[in-house]
Amino acid sequence: MTDPSGELAVIDLRTRSVVRSIDLGGQPDSIALGPGGAVAAVAIENQRDEEIEVDGVEGGLPQAPAGFLAVVDLRGTPDRWAVDRVELTGLEGAAFPEDPEPEYVDINRQGVAAVTLQENNAVALVDLRTGTVVGSFSAGSVTRTDADTADDGTTAFDDAFTAPREPDAVQWTPEGNLVTADEGDLAEEPSGGRGWTVFSPEGGIVSTSGGAAERALADAGRYPDGRSDDKGAEFEGVEVAALHGTTYAFIGSERGHAVLVYDLADEAAPELLQVLPTGEAPEGLLAVKRGHLLLTSNEDDGTVSVFQLTRG
Numbered sequence: 001m002t003d004p005s006g007e008l009a010v011i012d013l014r015t016r017s018v019v020r021s022i023d024l025g026g027q028p029d030s031i032a033l034g035p036g037g038a039v040a041a042v043a044i045e046n047q048r049d050e051e052i053e054v055d056g057v058e059g060g061l062p063q064a065p066a067g068f069l070a071v072v073d074l075r076g077t078p079d080r081w082a083v084d085r086v087e088l089t090g091l092e093g094a095a096f097p098e099d100p101e102p103e104y105v106d107i108n109r110q111g112v113a114a115v116t117l118q119e120n121n122a123v124a125l126v127d128l129r130t131g132t133v134v135g136s137f138s139a140g141s142v143t144r145t146d147a148d149t150a151d152d153g154t155t156a157f158d159d160a161f162t163a164p165r166e167p168d169a170v171q172w173t174p175e176g177n178l179v180t181a182d183e184g185d186l187a188e189e190p191s192g193g194r195g196w197t198v199f200s201p202e203g204g205i206v207s208t209s210g211g212a213a214e215r216a217l218a219d220a221g222r223y224p225d226g227r228s229d230d231k232g233a234e235f236e237g238v239e240v241a242a243l244h245g246t247t248y249a250f251i252g253s254e255r256g257h258a259v260l261v262y263d264l265a266d267e268a269a270p271e272l273l274q275v276l277p278t279g280e281a282p283e284g285l286l287a288v289k290r291g292h293l294l295l296t297s298n299e300d301d302g303t304v305s306v307f308q309l310t311r312g
Contacts, residue, residue, distance in 0.1 A: 004046045004065065010078045020078045024070050025085070030104040033074075034111050039128050041113045042070040043102040044085075048119070061119055061186065062099030069102060069115055069126055086131050093138035093203070094120040095164075108172040119186040121164040123178065125201060137203025139165040139180065142193045146211040149190045151229040155218050157211055165193035169238040169285075173198065174247055175267050177206050181238045181251055184231040194232040196251050198267050207268050209251075217256040220275040224255040231255075239294070240264065241287030243309050248273075250294055252282040259285065259296060259307075279303035 008022040008031075026044035033040050046067040054060030069086040088100040094117055103118040112134065113126040125135040147161035164187050167180035178199045184192015195209035214233050217223040224233060237252030237259075249262040249270060257280050262270040279298030282305065286295045292309040 002065070006044070008040075008042065008070075008072065008083075010081075020081070022072070022081065022083060024083065026065070026067060026070075028070070029102065032105045032107045032113065034107045034113075034128055035109050038074055039107075039111070040072040040074055041105045041107055041115075041126070041128060042072065043105045043115055044068050044070050045101050045103060048099075048101065057188075059186070061096040061101070064099070066099050067102045068100075069105065069113065069124075071128055071131060084131055086126050086133065088115065088117065088124055088126075088133065091117070091122065091124055091133065091136040093136050094122040095138075096120055100124070103167075104169045106171050108176070114170045114172060114178050116167045116170045116180065118166050118168055118183070121166050121187075123167065123170065123180070123199065123203070135201065137199075139167050139182070139193075139197070139199070139203075140205070141165065142182070142195065142208070142210075144194075144211055146215075147190075147194060148214070148223075148225065148228045148232070151226050153225060155223050155225050155228075157215060157218070161190065161194070163187055163191045163193065165197060166191065167193070167197070168236045169252075171238045171240040171249075173240055173249075173264065173267055174242070176201060177267055179238050179240055179249055179264075181235040183234050183236045183254070189230050190228070190232070192231040192234065194235070196235050196238065196249075198270070207270060209270075212272070213251065213253075213260060216260055216272055216275055217253060217258060220258065220277075222253070222256040222258045222275060222277065227255045237283055237285040237296070239285035239287050241289065241294075243287060243289065243292045244311055248287075250285050250287065252278070252285050252296060254281045254283060254299070257281065257298075259294070276305075276307055278305040
């Protein structure tokens with residue numbers, strides 16, 4: 001697409017009416033609110049055409065125009081809101097620095113946005129107060145000997161596997177680290193990290209699920225063997241939230257139709273608590289502190305799954 005477009009719809013929830021539509025100048029993929037609700041950040045992906053062949057790769061990169069981060073000043077009434085853009089090209093660690101394709105964004109209490117550049121296998125950090133990129137790093141690769149890479153009707157985690165993580169969703173943690181769901185997207189099949197990772201803001205690995213996340217799905221009867229030769233369980237969504245005084249990491253598996261729940265008290269050694277079956281293909285995850293709820297939006301069957309945390 002040579003001239004992508006998209007908008008931010010501002011809705012008054014009391015009247016359920018659209019009070020303003022703001023032109024974003026590209027295709028939005030994710031939105032996050034900053035501290036106090038004074039700013040919003042929108043990942044403008046300008047997604048590649050998957051039918052175009054680039055350097056022998058169908059749907060390959062780069063494909064212009066480049067995506068960027070839209071920053072919306074929310075001070076005052078909606079008619080006064082203004083949009084600036086932060087360019088994400090030329091970043092260290094990006095596989096295709098001229099075509100970042102930002103995927104997902106989350107903002108910490110200091111007003112720093114973490115932006116995944118999924119097809120670039122990278123993460124960028126943007127200070128929203130100054131509108132500048134303050135860091136970026138490659139998400140690196142996963143090398144395992146306990147993967148299932150064969151669509152053969154048998155779940156057996158005994159194959160060698162190396163692939164870039166290509167993270168999708170990202171969330172800041174209470175300790176100032178980053179949790180990514182390593183879905184995979186662009187790399188040749190089999191691809192993706194097939195798990196999830198806790199990174200430091202500098203890109204160091206604090207912890208990684210390795211093969212344990214897929215094995216947990218298999219133990220719960222949720223591992224999708226038919227996707228073994230592609231991207232496996234496709235861990236796509238992440239939510240980090242404190243409920244009932246405990247910090248949890250919720251990791252959504254698109255193909256496993258499930259959410260893995262971890263105690264994140266020790267970010268170097270997260271503890272798996274349970275596997276929650278959801279509707280088909282959970283993509284968005286949202287914790288609601290009032291009521292201690294977890295919601296998942298399920299792409300394939302058009303449902304929302306609602307879970308309530310109760311004290312043990």
